[in-house]
Amino acid sequence: MDDLKREILSLFEADSKYTLKAIYKALKVKAKDEKRMVRDAIRQLLEEGQLIRDGKGYYHSAESSNLVAGTIEFSRRGTIAFVTTDQGQEIAVPVEFTSSAMHGDKVLIEIVGKWRNLPMGKVTRVLKRGKEKIVGVFEVRRTRGFVIPDDPKIIYDFYVPIECINGAKPHQRVIARITKWPRKGKDPEACIETVLGNVDDPKTDVPAVMAKYDLTDRFPDEVLAELEQLPDDVRQEDIDGRMDLRDEIVFTIDGEDAKDFDDAVSIKKLPKGKYLLGVHIADVSHYVKENTALDKEAYRRGTSVYLLDTVVPMLPFKLSNNLCSLMEDKDRLTFTVEMIIDEEGRVLDFDVAPSVIRSKKRLTYTIVNRLLEGDQTIERALGKQITDSLKMMHELSLILRQARQKRGAITDIEGGEVEVVMDDKGQVVDIVPRKRGPAEILIEEFMIRANETVAEIFHNAGLPFVYRVHEEPDPETILQLKEYVEALGLKVKFPKTMHPSILQKVLELVRDHPLRSSVEKLMVRSMKRAMYSFTNIGHFGLASYAYTHFTSPIRRYPDLVVHRLLKLYLRQGNRFTEKQIEIYSKLLPKIAQHCSKRERIADEAEWDLLAMKKVEYISRHMDKIFDAVVTNVTRFGLFVEIPDKLISGLVHISTLDDYYFYDERKNILVGERTGRIFKIGDTLKVRVLRADKIAGEIDFELVGEEERVDKRVSRK
Structure with a gap:
């Protein structure tokens, strides 16, 4: 089909337009089956936006016109949309130019001008709809039923005909199938298929998020049939020819609730202060073969999705939680990277090979952190061999971390992660910021070094590969970060050529600052998103010239692909054939692009659920007064964060006790009568005014003695 599509596109190099009959004639196609294949190819080219069909039935090449195709995504407030083409170009589309397009649709747009520093476009046609179903709340307005989508990026409410209500009641969360798309002057329509439950019931949250992002924990029948053919345990025939490490002191270190263990570690001390570090990764590629249903x-899934206590796995549990999971005291097939590392953190030599291990212990971060903090009870329970290994690993992890800091890597971003504590009814009891201890840092350093080692093999060989890349930030976003840091009273020189070491210096300056998490968030926003790429442009945040994802093949598809490439490379004597280079040069860019998209969807699903849970928690504490820090000042109010919970919200300017004007240069709000000033970093006492679980939004109001004094002064 790809060859036929290329042949059709080549016709337009000679002529600007063709009818369908003219295409048949040019290709010398006469048979019915051949004509059907041509029509299928044209249909795909239309969906991809490479061909355009005008009102007179003529087909044109998109390249020869002022039209481009891409996926449209609306902003959360629905006031602007952006179309991203398959080549990565971004075009702004004001909402009045979006026609009947919805968030996620594939659209054809005409470039009509400029919007800030981007081209501005207008939707001329919807090529392919992005959604078949919507998730939302069923409401009744003047006897007419509507589904109001959970996703604020969907700017339409969907009318539900009475015969399609299917027993839904107002204020219930539902899943509905779209039956009619938006048209000029008419609402789109939908038919309710599933009633999840009352909107306030926490049990509806996970199913709603899964439905919103089209996630499922069920696998197709053909996948389950293939799964039945796999063994229940490792066989001798699987072990033959592998590096046998079953007698080595190898163990896993993961979170308390982890079920899939895809990495294990080992260490030995060598003469002259050197270390032999072993990183052993589950060999998923042994069981999941290319082009099988599995x-x-x-x-298609691209990645596992972690929705608090629910996992939507990339692989069925037989593989992810058993056959590929590096369980304690079980023979497991692995891919091992052994590295000789000196006292400066340099890799002097390495070996990569398929292997077999038997984990001696399933350790948790909590246990290892307690050991490294000097807990003698843990030390006695683990025994001398594992204890000595862990202390040696801690020693090496500090060396590796210091080496990364010297080259300028950003090492101190905590990530703003929280732990959501729930009761047996699924209701949120507490939100607790998650801190990384030495055990988490230890595993992070070892995995980074293994990933770099594997990436460097392919980078140095100049062979097709899937890299994990991270572009340099845009100067405009770095300027925002600079202004924010200066507003905190901190002085940092930002050179014209940005290096990650500058950002690391900022993190060190705000290490004990109450606004540390806000600085981290802004820093993350100022940097571009890390993604998968066929082209190696390096990893800015890690200050790494070659990086990949090799260490989590149970939960990430790119890691599985990297394992296959590595096996092929080793099996063929550290080379690829010309044919393989040609094949992978076409295939890997598509895999990288698809997996980057799937990762983004997984992240958004996880963020959505977390936002809901934060609102759920705060809704149960509406009368409680919280200490909050001003994280940003805008002309419409103050963004604040409760540091103990990492919960953010808005104090709207209309709720303040005076008329406030916004000083854009100083980024402050100033009261007209009282002269009171609000600035970034101020500590305030706030109470919840509004909490919208569906939108994931929280509004606060100021409370406390200070505010009451201001009100008395203004009255006098």
Whole structure:
């Protein structure tokens, strides 16, 4: 089909337009089956936006016109949309130019001008709808039923005909199938298929998020049939020819609730202060073969999705939680990277090979952190061999971390992660910021070094590969960060050529600052998103010239692909054939792009659920007074954060006790009568005014003695 599509596109190099009959004639197609294949190819080219069909039935090449195709995504407030083309170009589309397009649709747009520093476009046609179903709340307005989408990026409410209500009641969360798309002057329509429950019931949150992002924990029948053919345990025939490490002191270190263990570690001390570090990764590629139903489904999913206590796995549990999981005291197939590392953190030599291990212990971060903090009870329980290994690993992890800091890597971003504590009814009891201890840092350093080692093999060989890349930030976003840091009273020189070491210096300056998490968030926003790429442009945040994802093949498809490439490379004597280079040069860019998209969807699903849970928690504490810090000042109010919970919200300017004007240069709000000033870093006492669980939004109001004094002064 790809060859036929290329042949059709080549016709337009000679002529600007063709009818369908003219295309048949040019291709010398006469048979019915051949004509059907041509029509299928044209249909795909239309969906991809490479061909355009005008009102007179003529087909044109998109390249020869002022039209481009891409996926449209609306902002959360629905006031602007952006279209991203397959080539990565971004075009702004004001909402009045979006026609009947919805968030996630594939659209054809005409470039009509400029919007800030981007081209501005206008939707001329919807090529392919992005959604078949919506998730939302059923409401009744003047006897007419509507589904109001959970996703604020969907700017339409959907009318539900009475015969399609299917027993839903107002204020219930539902899943509905779209039956009619938006048209000029008419609402789109939908038919309710599933009633999840009352909107306030926490049990509806996970199913709603899964439905919103089209996630499922069920696998197709053909995948389950293939799964039945796999062994229940490792066989001797699987072990033959592998590096046998079953007698080595190898163990896993993961979170308390982890079920899939895809990495294990080992260490030995060598003469002259050197270390032999072993990183052993589950060999998923031994069981999941290319182009099988298992492989195709894993590719479609792209990644596992972690929705608090629910996992939507990339692979069925037989593989992810058993056969590929590096369980304690079980023989497991692995891919091992052994590295000789000196006292400066340099890798002097390495070996990569398929292997077999038997984990001696399933350790948790909590246990290892207690050991490294000097807990003698843990030390006695683990025994001398594992204890000595862990202390040696801690020693090496500090060396590796210091080496990364010297080259300028950003090492101190905590990530703003929280732990959501729930009761047996699924209701949120507490939100607790998650701190990384030495155990988490230890594993992070070892995995980074293994990933770099594997990436450097392919980078140095100049062979097709899937890299994990991270572009340099845009100067405009760095300027925002600079202004924010200066507003905190901190002085940092930002050179014209940005290096990650500058950002690391900022993190060190705000280490004990109450606004540390806000600085981290802004820093993350100022940097571009890390993604998968066929082209190696390096990893800015890690200050690494070659990086990949090799260490989590149970939950990430790119890691599985990297394992296959590595096996092929080793099996063929550290080379690829010309044919393989040609094949992978076409295939890997598509895999990288698809997996980057799937990762983004997974992140958004996880963020959505977390936002809901934060609102759920705060809704149960509406009368409680919280200490909050001003994280940003805008002309419409103050953004604040409760540091103990990492919960953010808005104090709207209309709720303040005076008329406030916004000083853009100083980024402050100033009261007209009282002269009171609000600035970034101020500590305030706030109470919840509004909490919208569906939108994930929280509004606060100021409370406390200070505010009451201001009100008395203004009255006098």
